Amino acid sequence: MFEFDQYLGFLAFITILSIGFWLMFFLVGIIPYWIGGALTEEFKDRKRKKKLEQEQISS
Numbered sequence: 001m002f003e004f005d006q007y008l009g010f011l012a013f014i015t016i017l018s019i020g021f022w023l024m025f026f027l028v029g030i031i032p033y034w035i036g037g038a039l040t041e042e043f044k045d046r047k048r049k050k051k052l053e054q055e056q057i058s059s
Contacts, residue, residue, distance in 0.1 A: 002010065
């Protein structure tokens, strides 16, 4: 069957594979949320700047 060194190698492989899987699972969930939040803030800033410019022009 397995010798002890092969068993440790197999455990290391499974551990690295599992860490990679959960990292990808986490990033796929977080990165779109992060990008969406950044875009929302950018649109709010642009809208706020336009509103300020309109107020300065009308004053």
